[in-house]
């Protein structure tokens with residue numbers, strides 16, 4: 001495969017950027033010129049070749065650097081990865097799902113050989129080779145969920161399904177949009193969503209939960225969420241808010257194009273077979289405004305979306321104070337011409 | 348997304364008469380490949396072409412969930428039923444190709460439980476067979492109380508007793524043996540979860556006994572599939588697809604919708620999962636709600652119907668389907 | 669004013685559970701509407717069960733008195749009450765001791781009560797009824813122990829009485845500050861100025877505290893006494 005993994009940082013000197021190819025395949029999340037919360041779910045089926053939907057778990061040019069960043073975050077704060085005792089089986093389910101998908105879809109990089117419950121896993125980009133016994137924790141260096149999510153981009157939470165609800169009882173969360181796994185672990189669907197404005201009143205979570213409880217094995221689903229982040233900082237955790245919060249006061253009309261990033265989460269939902277748990281991978285993609293502005297349709301649309309976004313949402317997403325600077329910057333790309341429906345830049 | 352989601356093409360590998368009423372059917376993939384793993388308590392929906400009538404019935408998976416070489420179900424012959432079990436008893440032979448759904452679990456173990464107390468009646472043993480295999484592999488603590496009419500109908504009783512010894516308790520009605528439920532419920536350590544699967548009367552007895560013994564609702568689990576009850580013939584208008592169809596006496600509304608070529612969602616086909624919930628656009632008559640899903644208020648409002656088990660009597664019914 | 673007649677005689681026996689008892693701090697607290705993770709509390713009512721375990725602090729004593737008053741004659745004989753003084757010092761031990769419950773234990777603090785509580789839960793059987801009353805900190809911490817012991821969290825009855833001070837976890841340093849009365853407040857562990865959210869974790873038994881001047885260091889509004 002003609003992809004080289006970039007050596008880049010998501011902290012300090014922030015050397016992260018997107019190659020032109022990565023910009024073209026960026027998952028722009030707005031199919032129309034305005035945005036409001038909705039139950040925006042669709043089947044997670046393979047999408048256009050080259051797009052982030054092509055594979056079950058997208059591996060891109062940032063893979064190796066993101067995994068290095070995850071290891072750093074975990075070294076600083078091990079509470080970012082937790083699994084309540086009854087979730088170990090779900091962790092094995094997730095490990096199997098990811099290993100099988102990656103070995104099947106990226107055979108040049110990953111391989112999995114199974115001889116009964118004796119498994120042999122090779123991850124070439126990260127130079128990992130592991131022989132272990134499936135369902136035997138003692139044969140892995142750490143729990144199964146932690147093991148595989150240290151090798152997979154995006155955050156993960158695992159939901160136990162019981163008593164007509166989903167319970168977030170395990171997770172690996174180091175690239176989150178300002179929420180704490182350590183605080184939320186053990187909560188149910190309505191509780192961990194409690195801080196979200198407007199959506200409860202619109203019955204969005206009641207309907208979304210019904211949908212999720214019926215997600216079947218073999219029929220995964222997906223949706224988008226998005227927010228804004230200053231600098232390509234993956235770890236916008238509440239834990240570290242005193243460290244990254246001050247950056248919000250440093251945005252200027254001069255630096256907004258370079259420093260402001262649209263942060264898109266491609267969220268997928270998989271029913272896990274052995275545990276009946278629901279896996280929730282949250283894959284984070286960052287793109288700086290300057291990069292996004294190279295795609296005229298996206299720049300026009302983003303201007304309209306941000307300009308017209310209700311203040312409650314901008315406040316919840318943490319960019320209300322910088323909204324005027326962002327809208328002014330984006331306005332230069334919006335000549336008022338209509339945009340075509342759908343999120344593809346070229347359509 | 349089509350109706351019941353992902354399906355698996357399978358071949359019947361084995362048919363075994365377990366006793367006078369029960370027959371076990373084992374499915375494998377025609378190419379010998381692995382089946383998806385599943386969780387104890389899961390069921391699959393078996394599709395049948397019963398001489399032109401399409402039937403889809405749910406059956407609990409009874410094998411070891413970790414065994415991906417095939418799935419087994421146990422089918423109790425129901426001579427008075429609508430025909431699904433009779434079809435499986437009379438017409439299914441090894442080598443036959445069939446289609447089943449991916450596993451769905453509406454009767455999962457609560458893996459946090461400090462102990463699992465299981466109560467089975469008759470064919471209700473099947474989900475427990477899978478759950479016990481799973482718990483045995485994970486080192487979980489369980490205890491089974493299994494009641495049947497007599498030893499001849501006590502499917503898998505001897506095997507279970509031989510393998511799990513004192514954790515398995517068998518009761519035979521004909522010998523006057525009864526589960527001493529009050530004593531059983533009184534002695535359980537904190538953190539025990541109670542599971543019951545069997546005839547309706549047994550489920551009601553166990554649930555109400557647990558409630559009066561102070562057990563919390565969230566620690567009591569039951570599995571009850573309703574067979575779609577027969578009823579009078581009625582007509583339904585499907586507004587979205589512009590069709591008017593007739594639902595026969597021994598046909599469910601969902602089956603009639605499917606027979607008309609209209610794709611409708613479902614998972615359990617037994618009134619339990621909520622997946623088939625459909626909006627009622629017009630109703631001049633009485634909806635016979637037979638499901639466990641809608642609240643009493645929703646049933647009373649007449650704005651929703653669960654076509655997998657519910658029926659209608661009256662002049663006209665219009666659905667958003 | 670004394671609590672309701674502990675032995676269920678007179679007017680108290682006929683009163684609906686949760687009816688106003690008239691004295692401030694002794695009735696069920698009304699909290700403003702909030703987000704779905706914020707705990708809500710009910711009114712303790714006797715439920716059938718072979719045993720009754722009650723854990724209360726401070727003004728929670730009133731809820732226990734009402735509960736036993738509403739229960740049948742046999743309730744006291746199957747009851748075990750663990751009581752501690754409230755965060756504001758309220759101590760109604762004498763009234764509770766007079767209830768004549770099968771077992772009554774006064775502990776000086778929750779930490780001191782914990783070994784006993786764990787032993788009692790370890791010995792308990794399914795069917796035991798659990799009642800928690802008093803401050804949010806007490807209810808939350810006791811509920812956490814009950815969950816650890818294996819009961820579903822919603823199997824426990826809770827009633828809030830008296831002080832509304834909060835137990836708050838600093839999301840940054842993870843330290844928990846007890847009896848928080850103002851918003852914002854200073855984290856007792858790391859010293860950051862924190863605002864108090866309604867977002868609540870049953871597992872931690874605490875509300876969440878978040879740095880209020882993270883974006884503009886030094887800009888801390890004056891503390892307001894929100895929880896008394």
Ligand code: HEM
Nearest residue numbers: 037038039040157159179192193195196204208226227280
């Ligand atoms: C198991 C699946 C899911 C998990 C684990 C999950 C988790 C979360 C978490 C932790 C947050 C942050 C809440 C906070 O501020 O503390 C969040 C936000 C949100 N979630 Fe979910 N979620 C799930 C599924 C869904 C679904 C299916 C929907 C569909 C409507 C949804 C809609 C939202 C929305 C609208 C927000 C606010 C996001 C924003 O404006 O930035 N979630 N979710």
Ligand code: FES
Nearest residue numbers: 616620621623655
């Ligand atoms: S299909 Fe499950 S309720 Fe109808």
